[in-house]
Amino acid sequence: MTANSEHRTLIEEALLRSDRISRVISLHIAESEGELLVAGKIDLDPELTTREISFLLHQAKRRVREAVPEAETIYLEPDVYLDPNASTPSTSTIVTLSYD
Secondary structure (H helix, E strand, C coil): CCHHHHHHHHHHHHHCCCCCEEEEEEEEEEEECCEEEEEEEEEECCCCCHHHHHHHHHHHHHHHHHHCCCEEEEEEEEECCCCCCCCCCCHHHHCCCCCC
16 A cells, blocks of 8 residues: 555545545545645535534644644545436536525
């Protein structure tokens, strides 16, 4: 197993330790001079508020750094997972609905 695949496994496990993160949609890792840049998209619980999302992302970054100390820079983006095998995604998966 290469160091990169070991890092990937540790990072994904750290992210998925939250029951509010349902899936790691994509994960990119770049290494330079012993430091890692981590960029990922994660599917979150759709009921979260913006404040809760911000807090959740800070917690997720902390868990990643604890699991992989070389991860100096971490960018996490909340996103919506769209099943590539679905013929048409539902409206509620791609549109933020109003609560007016």
